[in-house]
Amino acid sequence: MGKTKKLIELDDKAIAILEVQAKLQKRSLKNYLEFMIEDRALHFAExxxxxxxxxxxxxxxxxxxxxxxxxxxxxxxxxxx
Incomplete structure (x- = not known):
């Protein structure tokens, strides 16, 4: 399965919240966002x-x-x- 890059824009408050969550899971913000998005996408999969x-x-x-x-x-x- 290939990978696609996408540019997303989030407000600063959302980024700050997500950075805290990423640190709690010992992940980088990028890795945390990728994980969360892929995990959520799987909920829609058959x-x-x-x-x-x-x-x-x-x-x-x-x-x-x-x-x-x-x-x-x-x-x-x-x-x-």
Whole structure:
């Protein structure tokens, strides 16, 4: 997959906020912006075929009554929440 350069303009307040967030994640501002934009773009992408197959399998097991689940209260007990 190729890369494309784009020029963006943000106000100074937004840049200051983003710089703080980038430092908290030990990233450069450029790297942080690229990461955030690519991560957000993936939210709009169609799920992979593997994910669709996994979800179809889980839905089928739920329909057949063979899907094993753990109640949230048990997870809280196990991990001390």
């Amino acid at each position: 799920p992979s075929e593997e994910y669709k197959a996994m979800m179809d399998d889980m839905l089928e097991r739920q329909k057949n009554g063979t899907l094993e689940t753990i109640p949230y209260s048990e997870i809280r007990k196990k991990y001390g929440f």
